[in-house]
Amino acid sequence: MTPDLIALFRRLTAGVYVVGVGNRSRFDAFTAAAIMQVSYRPLLLALAINPRHASYELLRSGQAFSVSVLDHSQMDLARRFGTDADDAADKLSGIEWRHGQSGAPILAQALGFFDCSVRAESAAGDHRLFLGAVIDGALLRPAARPLVYADTGDLDRSAAIFPDNYESAARDAGRTR
């Protein structure tokens, strides 16, 4: 069953972003797809993150995150920031970036960016869900086409963490809230 279930979830259309976290003294960045707009007034983005991820504590303590939108030619950046290595200096070295108003790092090569201040955090199964108020942003390259998650294959190696079938998913759902 698993291949069918994974194939279905790949039809949920998503982008590919580099999320920057932290403040002016400590910071990190990682590749993410689970980002969407959830409110207009105020302007809020939702971001899901695995709490075992090295960047989670920094997101929590900094109470800020940036979203650098990747374009379809930037699979190399998606791969670079998609590694588990928690050595932020390595991931950002040789790449042009700056601190946003929130302090979180923003990639200069991004198609565009959002800079967010955390407003809420809640449980969401094996992830945590953050709501960020958009305090700044810009479209840097209007002609560029965004990178789409379905086109990245199994870059995030998520295929290995899906349940085998819906019966197994239902059991997971019964155990966790």
Added chain:
Amino acid sequence: MTPDLIALFRRLTAGVYVVGVGNRSRFDAFTAAAIMQVSYRPLLLALAINPRHASYELLRSGQAFSVSVLDHSQMDLARRFGTDADDAADKLSGIEWRHGQSGAPILAQALGFFDCSVRAESAAGDHRLFLGAVIDGALLRPAARPLVYADTGDLDRSAAIFPDNYESAARDAGRTR
């Protein structure tokens, strides 16, 4: 400032779905883009909905929703279920559909579908955020390409509800939590 701000938010990549709500006796369906996967174990989808929407109370009372994934040729369905009319019979008449395990209506013409049981509801600015455990689903047409939100233009007339600029957005964020 508004056109730039809207253009930036259009670079958040999203799909287009018909969300079915309700149970076997009362039901409705509406077009939505704010849907993403947030957890693997359990399998959870997040859905943002405007609480002034006619379907909100039915989603809340039925504690279930389905997600019918539209393909790129189904703008007509996106338009049909994107109207504000709360006459469910009109929107579903002449269209083939069935009740999912949850009771929520699923479109037969969908590229694929997810059937979800509501696990949590929380505030998210001018919207409400629901988490649904995926209890069933299927990929019906593997070769079809999903419809992408950015390709629908201003189908949802959201351009009118964005704040004018980030200063205004920050004021909104200060007023609402």
